[in-house]
Amino acid sequence: MVNAARAASAEPSRGLALRIDNLSHGFSLEGHKLPVLERVSLEIEPGEFVALLGPSGCGKSTLLRLVAGLEGADSGSLTADGAAITGPDPTRVMVFQDPTLYPWRRVWDNVALGLEAQGLLKTTKGKVDEALAKVGLSQFARAYPRQLSGGMAQRVALARALVNEPRLLILDEPLGKLDSLTRIAMQQELIDLWQRQGYTALLVTHDVEEALLVANRVIVFSDRPAQIKAELTIDRAYPRHRDDPYLVDLRKQILGLLGLGQSW
Structure with a gap:
């Protein structure tokens, strides 16, 4: 569900509705098929901000490329506002870790x-x-x-x-190479832009705290071949605070799901 805080402070959503249904994908490696995504199903509402977390190399960035239309899936379907995603489109724009x-x-x-x-x-x-x-x-x-x-x-x-003027902004670790202070400032900037523009946002990050600070919903993936392990709705208005006990508890839960239960 779209966060009430965003709905109250932003223009009416013009974001795309995204549907991923039973999606599987893999790569050919030295004559063998390497499965990357396995039967992934996910629905994202217009104007929602969703963050994807999971082990490095599990297939999160591959999923973003499929959503952007930069690659075609082996099986399953992806639709934006009910229309099949068959290639790139200006309404779906991707931002990478390197500004390029x-x-x-x-x-x-x-x-x-x-x-x-x-x-x-x-x-x-x-x-x-x-x-x-x-x-x-x-x-x-x-x-x-x-x-x-x-x-x-x-x-x-x-x-x-x-x-x-994208209706879906696809973010592949866009803050990953920034220093900590700049990253904190940019996290707030991402939230502000999303609230003002009303697009749908899909973010891959390896920073659990970042996901909890910016997203309405966090999707946790398993090791490769990636399957959805958990979905968590973040029931907090913006701006959020890192020391909020609710967010601290969710961080512990997510780290546990990622096999890092003692890392907090």
């Missing part, structure tokens, strides 16, 4: 890439300025990537995604 900015292009031109590729830039230039304003980088529009901090570069990547 072109070093020879200024910030404004990096953000404009999506519109330029669609042949829309001449008539929609204002969207680039709006996207930069959303992430607080208007003053750096003429800067080059080498002149940015890690957090600023990741905000450029977010702006590049937001300029397409």
Whole structure:
């Protein structure tokens, strides 16, 4: 269920409804099939923020690529608003751990890439300025990537995604390479952007605390081939606090599910 705090503070949701039904997928490795995902079923409501947790290499990022339409699943189905996902679409935009900015292009031109590729830039230039304003980088529009901090570069990547006005934002560990203070600030920025824009968000992270701070719901996966081990709804309004006993208890539960029960 979409968190009431988001519904109360955001515009009406324009996010995609996502349905994953009995999905299985694997890779060919030296002539053998390596199963990665096994009979995964999941429904995500429009405007929901869902975080995926699981052991490294279990298939979380593979699932994101399937949702983005960058790969096709071996079996099962994926639909967005009831339509089969058969390839990439501007309504479903993916943000990776590495900002992957072109070093020879200024910030404004990096953000404009999506519109330029669609042949829309001449008539929609204002969207680039709006996207930069959303992430607080208007003053750096003429800067080059080498002149940015890690957090600023990741905000450029977010702006590049937001300029397409996505209805589903797919986040593959976008804060994983940031220092701890920048990461905390960016976590709040992700929440603020999601609340303001009303899109659906799907996040892969290895940080249990991060998942609990930003998401409505947390999905815990097993080892590869990944199956859903648990689903936890986070019944807390935003902003959330790391020392909230409710969140501390959920963190312990999740670490236990991941086989790290003594790590807290």
